[in-house]
Amino acid sequence: MSNFSRFPFLIVLMALVFAASGVSAQLCPSAEQCRSGGQLLHKPNSKGHLVWTTPCGPLTVPSVEDPICSAIASCSKAGGFGKFLQAVTFECKSKHFTGYFGLDGMTFGILDWTSSNLPGIMKAYQNRSPDGYQRDFGKLALPLRNGCLDTNWVCNANRQAKLMCNPDFRSSFMAAIATADFKKAEMDFAVLQYEARLKRYESLGLKTEYGNTAMAVLANNLRNTAACKPSRWKAMCQDKANEKAMVDCMLDQYVSNACRGGSKKTSEDRAAVIKRVFADNSASTNVHPTSAEVEQCVGDWAR
Numbered sequence: 232m233s234n235f236s237r238f239p240f241l242i243v244l245m246a247l248v249f250a251a252s253g254v255s256a257q258l259c260p261s262a263e264q265c266r267s268g269g270q271l272l273h274k275p276n277s278k279g280h281l282v283w284t285t286p287c288g289p290l291t292v293p294s295v296e297d298p299i300c301s302a303i304a305s306c307s308k309a310g311g312f313g314k315f316l317q318a319v320t321f322e323c324k325s326k327h328f329t330g331y332f333g334l335d336g337m338t339f340g341i342l343d344w345t346s347s348n349l350p351g352i353m354k355a356y357q358n359r360s361p362d363g364y365q366r367d368f369g370k371l372a373l374p375l376r377n378g379c380l381d382t383n384w385v386c387n388a389n390r391q392a393k394l395m396c397n398p399d400f401r402s403s404f405m406a407a408i409a410t411a412d413f414k415k416a417e418m419d420f421a422v423l424q425y426e427a428r429l430k431r432y433e434s435l436g437l438k439t440e441y442g443n444t445a446m447a448v449l450a451n452n453l454r455n456t457a458a459c460k461p462s463r464w465k466a467m468c469q470d471k472a473n474e475k476a477m478v479d480c481m482l483d484q485y486v487s488n489a490c491r492g493g494s495k496k497t498s499e500d501r502a503a504v505i506k507r508v509f510a511d512n513s514a515s516t517n518v519h520p521t522s523a524e525v526e527q528c529v530g531d532w533a534r
Contacts, residue, residue: 285333306528310517
């Protein structure tokens with residue numbers, strides 16, 4: 232899941248990379264992810280972990296290949312972003328452009344965003360297609376503040392399960408997320424988040440797609456401990472012969488310290504998919520593709 236854009240310092244970073252990414256969408260403040268004290272359920276999942284879910288389904292989505300994600304991942308114009316998308320979605324099977332389900336009150340889109348990201352995505356869609364936005368959401372009269380979806384409304388709506396279980400919002404959102412323009416808006420927003428992660432770790436001085444994309448992927452659910460800081464991994468691996476060997480070593484540090492949420496198994500899975508994605512092109516340096524270049528990778532955004 233990708234909720235880091237709700238933090239203020241990362242919103243600033245995203246603003247700094249607008250020009251580089253080629254995305255002209257206005258940023259909107261992210262909403263607090265409100266879950267307790269309302270209609271959401273807090274119960275163990277099949278693995279015994281407590282999770283927040285809506286009283287209505289679906290609560291998961293099938294693990295099937297997303298064709299748009301795959302087209303971007305296999306496209307040279309998409310550069311490091313394509314590899315980032317391929318790795319963070321576990322080769323385009325665990326996350327989907329049309330995903331929409333009730334985990335955390337609302338989880339949706341190609342990076343499994345939650346309600347905190349809803350204002351930004353809705354603004355990206357409005358910028359992509361003002362007519363489409365009006366068609367899909369105009370009848371709901373959603374509350375806005377400075378042109379953005381009101382964050383207090385988002386907080387309360389998520390807490391009360393309305394972003395999944397209210398029939399009017401649900402039908403409107405399901406119609407929107409199936410459209411080509413909404414999927415392009417998801418891509419715009421995902422490019423911004425990718426660039427914000429690169430900005431976060433630019434002090435590492437990595438040059439290749441492999442190094443930069445690996446750090447962007449590992450930022451997801453990264454433990455906030457001394458042993459899980461990429462700068463520490465690099466210091467321990469800096470004597471390697473080249474950047475590929477150094478990044479391989481950094482991934483080993485990530486795994487050995489169970490840096491993905493404290494789980495050794497999920498850390499191994501994440502490191503393994505990054506290595507698979509870059510098995511044949513770890514030396515490429517197309518790190519910053521624009522949103523316009525990524526858009527050209529997909530022949531049919533409506534599929």
